[in-house]
Amino acid sequence: MNMASNIKSTTTSIASDLKPTGIKLFFKKLVQQRILVLMSVPFLIWLFLFKYLPLWGWTTAFQKYRPAKSFSEQEWVGLDQFKFLFQDERFLRVLRNTLAQSGINLALGFITAIILALLLNELRGMIFKRVVQTVTYMPHFLSWVVAAGIIQATLAPDGIINMLMIKLGMIEKGQEILFLGIPKDFWTILGLGTVWKDLGWNTIVYLAAMATIDPAQYEAAEMDGAGRFRRMWNVTLPGIKSVIVVLLILNIGNLMESGFEAQYLLKNGMNIDYSENIDIFVLTYGINQSNFSLAVAAGMFKSLVSIVLLFIANNIAKRAGESRLF
Incomplete structure (x- = not known):
């Protein structure tokens, strides 16, 4: 019996030694999955x-770039463009605006999307559920040109908000408020406008994740006396926690991407100190003034910070034992 087991273990060890490893295993899998590779x-x-x-264009950030000259004829200035950026009050202001706008969009958009997905998941009337989904999805398919026009018309002195405030006695006629002319209110208006436009679309991933939760878990929780909100807290949210963490990591990596169209269309001379972000700065002070090196340096800084934020968020999730990107 011992002899048979020894022979079996020897055969197993020999077979494992014959299995391809390293580069051989890589090429073997490459051949096996050649159709997927070709696709x-x-x-x-x-x-x-x-x-x-x-990315070769990033070299422009270290030059005093002149379009008429070839690559070898460009004047190399090292980190001068980056030094200028961090000594420029305008750039520090747009950096503040970018982070503030992205942070507000992340907080409002993330929380509201999860709440709406939870509420939609609890609806039992399919017709009403589909109507709500359609109504909340529709603004996403509007371009920001149309969406910005709607927001401007709504917040105008003769818009529906001022009319409603007059009807409720909050203000008197002739005292209408120009909301987009109040600089410090711009971040809030942008955040709420972004939520209105993208809320329904952002719920799709969460609803798909909720559909994978085993219904037996809800039945067990109901038998234990858990109400609807308790089932959402103890069954639904834990069931989609991994999706929430992964999407949160991706959104943190995009904190430097606060957008362009909405800010460009809603900004005016009164709110420019709070509406101008890095993308508008690149367009205004880089491309429009033919200072391409400055524009590339600002874009390069934004990309590098995004990469750093992505790795930091992923590492925090890894240390916390949560789902992560890599």
């Missing part, structure tokens, strides 16, 4: 051409 080639080509090859 991914067009995407990899697109990724290289439009995402990685343009």
